[in-house]
Amino acid sequence: MPKTQTILLVDDEQRMLDLVELFLIPHRYKCIKVTDGNEALKVLERERIQLILLDVMMPEMDGWEVCEKIREFSNVPIIMLTARSDKEDLVKGLNIGADDYISKPFNEKELVARVNAVLRRFPEDDDEQNMIKFNGFQLDQETYSLHYLDLTVQLTLKEFHILEAMISRPTKTFTREELMNAAWEYETDTDIRTVDSHIRNLRDKLGKAGLPIDDFLKTVWGIGYKWS
Numbered sequence: 400m401p402k403t404q405t406i407l408l409v410d411d412e413q414r415m416l417d418l419v420e421l422f423l424i425p426h427r428y429k430c431i432k433v434t435d436g437n438e439a440l441k442v443l444e445r446e447r448i449q450l451i452l453l454d455v456m457m458p459e460m461d462g463w464e465v466c467e468k469i470r471e472f473s474n475v476p477i478i479m480l481t482a483r484s485d486k487e488d489l490v491k492g493l494n495i496g497a498d499d500y501i502s503k504p505f506n507e508k509e510l511v512a513r514v515n516a517v518l519r520r521f522p523e524d525d526d527e528q529n530m531i532k533f534n535g536f537q538l539d540q541e542t543y544s545l546h547y548l549d550l551t552v553q554l555t556l557k558e559f560h561i562l563e564a565m566i567s568r569p570t571k572t573f574t575r576e577e578l579m580n581a582a583w584e585y586e587t588d589t590d591i592r593t594v595d596s597h598i599r600n601l602r603d604k605l606g607k608a609g610l611p612i613d614d615f616l617k618t619v620w621g622i623g624y625k626w627s
Contacts, residue, residue, distance in 0.1 A: 436460035
Protein backbone atom coordinates (compact mmCIF):
# COMPACT_ATOMS: atom_id res chain seq x y z
CA MET A 400 0.00 0.00 0.00
CA PRO A 401 1.45 3.43 -0.94
CA LYS A 402 2.54 5.72 1.85
CA THR A 403 0.12 8.52 2.75
CA GLN A 404 1.61 11.89 1.79
CA THR A 405 0.93 15.09 3.71
CA ILE A 406 -0.05 18.32 1.96
CA LEU A 407 -0.07 21.69 3.70
CA LEU A 408 -2.99 23.88 2.55
CA VAL A 409 -2.54 27.61 3.11
CA ASP A 410 -5.48 29.92 2.36
CA ASP A 411 -7.23 32.64 4.36
CA GLU A 412 -10.63 31.35 3.21
CA GLN A 413 -11.80 28.38 5.28
CA ARG A 414 -14.29 27.44 2.56
CA MET A 415 -11.48 27.02 0.04
CA LEU A 416 -9.39 24.98 2.49
CA ASP A 417 -12.31 22.62 3.07
CA LEU A 418 -13.00 22.29 -0.66
CA VAL A 419 -9.38 21.47 -1.55
CA GLU A 420 -9.22 18.93 1.28
CA LEU A 421 -12.44 17.36 -0.03
CA PHE A 422 -10.79 16.98 -3.46
CA LEU A 423 -7.57 15.45 -2.09
CA ILE A 424 -8.64 13.08 0.69
CA PRO A 425 -10.12 10.43 -1.68
CA HIS A 426 -6.69 10.21 -3.33
CA ARG A 427 -4.97 9.19 -0.08
CA TYR A 428 -3.53 12.58 0.76
CA LYS A 429 -3.49 13.84 4.32
CA CYS A 430 -4.17 17.58 4.61
CA ILE A 431 -3.07 20.09 7.22
CA LYS A 432 -5.04 23.34 6.87
CA VAL A 433 -3.87 26.80 8.03
CA THR A 434 -5.24 30.26 7.31
CA ASP A 435 -2.09 32.41 7.37
CA GLY A 436 1.56 32.38 6.39
CA ASN A 437 3.02 32.54 9.87
CA GLU A 438 1.16 29.41 10.91
CA ALA A 439 2.33 27.68 7.72
CA LEU A 440 5.97 28.38 8.64
CA LYS A 441 5.40 26.93 12.12
CA VAL A 442 3.86 23.77 10.68
CA LEU A 443 6.86 23.27 8.39
CA GLU A 444 9.17 23.38 11.41
CA ARG A 445 7.41 20.54 13.19
CA GLU A 446 5.79 18.39 10.46
CA ARG A 447 7.07 16.38 7.52
CA ILE A 448 5.32 17.94 4.53
CA GLN A 449 5.54 16.59 0.97
CA LEU A 450 3.78 19.48 -0.84
CA ILE A 451 2.33 22.94 -0.15
CA LEU A 452 -0.72 24.45 -1.85
CA LEU A 453 -0.28 28.16 -1.19
CA ASP A 454 -2.81 30.90 -1.90
CA VAL A 455 -1.35 34.15 -3.26
CA MET A 456 -3.87 36.71 -2.02
CA MET A 457 -3.75 36.62 1.78
CA PRO A 458 -3.76 39.50 4.29
CA GLU A 459 -0.68 40.44 6.37
CA MET A 460 1.73 38.06 4.59
CA ASP A 461 0.82 37.22 1.01
CA GLY A 462 1.73 34.02 -0.79
CA TRP A 463 4.76 35.54 -2.51
CA GLU A 464 6.34 36.45 0.83
CA VAL A 465 5.46 33.08 2.37
CA CYS A 466 7.05 31.30 -0.60
CA GLU A 467 10.24 33.34 -0.27
CA LYS A 468 10.48 32.62 3.48
CA ILE A 469 9.95 28.90 2.90
CA ARG A 470 12.71 28.83 0.32
CA GLU A 471 15.13 30.21 2.92
CA PHE A 472 15.12 26.82 4.67
CA SER A 473 13.16 24.23 2.68
CA ASN A 474 12.93 22.81 -0.85
CA VAL A 475 9.46 21.34 -0.31
CA PRO A 476 7.49 21.67 -3.59
CA ILE A 477 4.99 24.57 -3.71
CA ILE A 478 1.95 25.03 -5.94
CA MET A 479 0.62 28.60 -5.92
CA LEU A 480 -3.16 29.15 -6.02
CA THR A 481 -4.56 32.42 -7.31
CA ALA A 482 -7.73 33.96 -8.71
CA ARG A 483 -5.59 35.97 -11.12
CA SER A 484 -4.39 34.60 -14.46
CA ASP A 485 -1.81 37.33 -15.22
CA LYS A 486 1.26 35.79 -16.86
CA GLU A 487 3.45 38.17 -14.85
CA ASP A 488 2.14 36.53 -11.68
CA LEU A 489 3.05 33.12 -13.08
CA VAL A 490 6.58 34.26 -13.87
CA LYS A 491 6.94 35.94 -10.47
CA GLY A 492 5.87 32.79 -8.66
CA LEU A 493 8.29 30.57 -10.55
CA ASN A 494 11.13 33.04 -10.06
CA ILE A 495 10.76 33.10 -6.28
CA GLY A 496 10.68 29.32 -5.98
CA ALA A 497 7.18 28.03 -6.75
CA ASP A 498 7.03 24.76 -8.69
CA ASP A 499 3.61 25.13 -10.31
CA TYR A 500 0.64 27.46 -10.47
CA ILE A 501 -3.14 26.89 -10.54
CA SER A 502 -5.67 29.62 -11.35
CA LYS A 503 -8.99 29.66 -9.49
CA PRO A 504 -11.55 28.37 -10.10
CA PHE A 505 -10.24 24.87 -10.72
CA ASN A 506 -11.91 21.47 -10.67
CA GLU A 507 -10.98 18.33 -8.80
CA LYS A 508 -9.39 16.57 -11.78
CA GLU A 509 -7.09 19.50 -12.59
CA LEU A 510 -6.00 19.93 -8.97
CA VAL A 511 -5.28 16.24 -8.40
CA ALA A 512 -3.45 15.94 -11.73
CA ARG A 513 -1.15 18.86 -10.90
CA VAL A 514 -0.52 17.59 -7.37
CA ASN A 515 0.35 14.13 -8.68
CA ALA A 516 2.61 15.59 -11.39
CA VAL A 517 4.58 17.76 -8.95
CA LEU A 518 5.01 14.91 -6.48
CA ARG A 519 6.32 12.66 -9.26
CA ARG A 520 8.90 15.31 -10.13
CA PHE A 521 9.94 15.74 -6.52
CA PRO A 522 10.00 12.33 -4.80
CA GLU A 523 10.75 12.67 -1.12
CA ASP A 524 14.43 12.47 -0.36
CA ASP A 525 15.39 9.42 1.70
CA ASP A 526 17.53 11.72 3.83
CA GLU A 527 14.43 13.74 4.74
CA GLN A 528 12.68 10.57 5.88
CA ASN A 529 15.48 9.97 8.36
CA MET A 530 15.01 13.35 10.02
CA ILE A 531 12.98 14.11 13.14
CA LYS A 532 12.11 17.82 13.05
CA PHE A 533 10.78 20.30 15.57
CA ASN A 534 11.17 24.07 15.94
CA GLY A 535 13.99 24.28 13.42
CA PHE A 536 15.97 21.38 14.92
CA GLN A 537 16.61 18.27 12.82
CA LEU A 538 17.69 15.02 14.42
CA ASP A 539 19.36 12.73 11.86
CA GLN A 540 18.62 9.06 12.55
CA GLU A 541 21.29 7.91 10.10
CA THR A 542 24.26 9.91 11.39
CA TYR A 543 23.18 10.38 15.05
CA SER A 544 23.64 14.13 14.77
CA LEU A 545 21.60 17.24 15.57
CA HIS A 546 21.25 20.08 13.07
CA TYR A 547 20.08 23.65 13.64
CA LEU A 548 20.39 26.26 10.87
CA ASP A 549 23.96 25.76 9.59
CA LEU A 550 25.17 24.12 12.81
CA THR A 551 25.73 20.37 13.27
CA VAL A 552 26.63 18.52 16.45
CA GLN A 553 27.63 14.86 16.62
CA LEU A 554 25.94 13.00 19.49
CA THR A 555 26.80 9.92 21.48
CA LEU A 556 24.31 7.07 21.16
CA LYS A 557 22.73 7.77 24.55
CA GLU A 558 22.56 11.51 23.91
CA PHE A 559 20.87 10.76 20.62
CA HIS A 560 18.24 8.48 22.17
CA ILE A 561 17.47 11.00 24.91
CA LEU A 562 16.90 13.76 22.34
CA GLU A 563 15.05 11.38 20.04
CA ALA A 564 12.53 10.63 22.78
CA MET A 565 11.98 14.29 23.66
CA ILE A 566 11.91 15.80 20.15
CA SER A 567 9.58 13.05 18.91
CA ARG A 568 7.08 14.05 21.61
CA PRO A 569 7.61 17.78 22.12
CA THR A 570 6.00 19.41 25.19
CA LYS A 571 5.71 16.02 26.96
CA THR A 572 7.45 15.95 30.33
CA PHE A 573 9.66 12.85 30.59
CA THR A 574 10.62 11.32 33.91
CA ARG A 575 14.20 10.22 34.42
CA GLU A 576 12.99 6.62 34.28
CA GLU A 577 11.41 7.17 30.87
CA LEU A 578 14.55 8.75 29.48
CA MET A 579 16.69 5.96 30.89
CA ASN A 580 14.46 3.39 29.22
CA ALA A 581 14.73 5.28 25.94
CA ALA A 582 18.50 5.65 26.07
CA TRP A 583 19.59 2.32 27.50
CA GLU A 584 16.91 0.16 25.84
CA TYR A 585 17.48 -2.71 28.22
CA GLU A 586 17.38 -3.47 31.94
CA THR A 587 20.19 -1.73 33.73
CA ASP A 588 21.40 -1.16 37.26
CA THR A 589 22.69 2.28 36.34
CA ASP A 590 21.79 5.00 38.82
CA ILE A 591 18.78 6.98 37.62
CA ARG A 592 20.69 10.22 38.24
CA THR A 593 22.98 9.26 35.36
CA VAL A 594 20.30 10.82 33.16
CA ASP A 595 21.04 14.18 34.81
CA SER A 596 24.71 13.83 33.86
CA HIS A 597 23.81 13.17 30.23
CA ILE A 598 21.46 16.16 30.19
CA ARG A 599 24.23 18.39 31.62
CA ASN A 600 26.66 17.09 29.01
CA LEU A 601 24.12 17.72 26.26
CA ARG A 602 23.51 21.28 27.40
CA ASP A 603 27.23 21.94 27.58
CA LYS A 604 28.00 20.36 24.19
CA LEU A 605 25.13 21.98 22.31
CA GLY A 606 25.58 25.33 23.99
CA LYS A 607 29.27 25.46 23.09
CA ALA A 608 28.35 24.66 19.49
CA GLY A 609 26.09 27.70 19.38
CA LEU A 610 22.70 25.98 19.52
CA PRO A 611 20.07 27.81 21.66
CA ILE A 612 19.62 24.74 23.80
CA ASP A 613 18.51 26.54 26.97
CA ASP A 614 15.48 27.86 25.10
CA PHE A 615 14.24 24.34 24.34
CA LEU A 616 15.60 21.74 26.76
CA LYS A 617 13.74 22.48 29.98
CA THR A 618 14.03 21.05 33.48
CA VAL A 619 10.68 20.27 35.11
CA TRP A 620 11.52 20.32 38.79
CA GLY A 621 10.49 17.20 40.69
CA ILE A 622 9.66 15.28 37.50
CA GLY A 623 12.31 15.34 34.76
CA TYR A 624 12.82 17.10 31.43
CA LYS A 625 10.99 18.17 28.29
CA TRP A 626 11.66 19.71 24.88
CA SER A 627 9.40 22.66 24.17
